[in-house]
Amino acid sequence: MTNLLHIYQNSNVGGVQQQLFNVIKNYDKNTITPSFACIKNKGQIAEELEESHIPVFALNQPDYNDFTSSVKRLKDIIEKNNINLIRTHRFIANFYGRIAAILTGKPVIISLHDNYNKDKRIARRIINRVLALKTSKIVAVSHSIKDDIIKYDGINPDKINVIHNGIDLNRFNPNITANYLKKELGIEEGEKVIGFVGRLVPAKAIDKLIEAFAMIKRQNNDIKLLIVGFGELFEELNELTNHKKLDGHVIFTGKRRDIPQLLSIMDIFVMPSISEGLPNVLIEAMAAAKPIISTKAGGIPEIITNLDNGILIDNDINSLYQTINNLLENKDLATTLGLNARKYAETHLDIKIVSKKWENLYKEVLKK
Secondary structure, eight states, X not given: OEEEEEEESOOSSSHHHHHHHHHHHTSOTTTEEEEEEESSOOOHHHHHHHHTTOOEEEOOOSSSOOHXXXXXXXXXXXXXTTOOEXXXXXXXXXXHHHHHHHHHTOOEEEEEOSOTTSOOOHHHHHHHHHHGGGOSEEEESSHHHHHHIIIIIOOOGGGEEEOOOOBOTTTSOTTOOOTHHHHHHTOOTTOEEEEEESOOSGGGOHXXXXXXXXXXHTTOSSEEEEEEBOOTTHHHHHHHHHHTTOBTTEEEEESOSOHHHHHHTOSEEEEOOSSOSOOHHHHHHHHTTOOEEEEOOXXXXXXXXXXXXXXXXXXXXXXXXXXXXXXXHOHHHHHHHXXXXXXXXXXXXBHHHHHHHHHXXXXXXXXX
């Protein structure tokens, strides 16, 4: 039996946390006993893990700067719970978790979820390179991230695996109906819905989507833009919406947990990002059989093939405008793209398949 400890920075609702939750729930419990530690307080994902009888350890640190205390607490958790394999996620957890693993002599696998566009700081690159010497495996969620690890951290490619994110195909499926949401959100019968789900941060380029939507609306009044999520740009994007006189046509929902239902009322899903690793919500939209328009950021072209299971575009307002407009007018293409996206998700991205890949990697590491 493998006692496996996942370490992450927090347990709030987010893409990485949701992916962790899905993978942990789908482990073969006859061979793996999983647990979860977060550096901050328990959030919603931690509570849901506990409801699924997964042990959760919260360090309850007010911030991420208390290195000594965090490492000591993690070391204690590893020793007291007879942990024999550690898996960490993102820089802070990768840093603290690897030090704790070294101090306890346990093998450690780190997971990297983001491209290095904002993480090229010399100090971090030195830390990554040095700690890689004591890291059993480094796993990237896309080949584009693997390329960044090799380029910026100088890590031997043989130490790096790529495992794409997975999706719960039962939770996200094309048969969900949630027309009650249209009434709740003020979407009229017959109106088309363009949708986005994710954090409202600069990397997502939601401002460009709003600009493109304003152009579309000049020609088509029976349309709404549904923006699901929250982030630092929430107020700024609302102001842009007001400036473009789009009140009532752009709907901001804030944070939501009913993503499968919200996806079900979208006619087209758009991912306008300028930087990505491999976004969970894109996989969710594929599983929901949504026609997808996305930029070519990060690992997205690894799962989206242009004009097969989605449409890949350049990151500019005019491309967004023209492509959304064209897809609104071509219902047959939209249907085909959605069906092909679902088929790809079933074949390659099923969370059961992804969890099995992780289990095989754990066995490989423990044998060594």
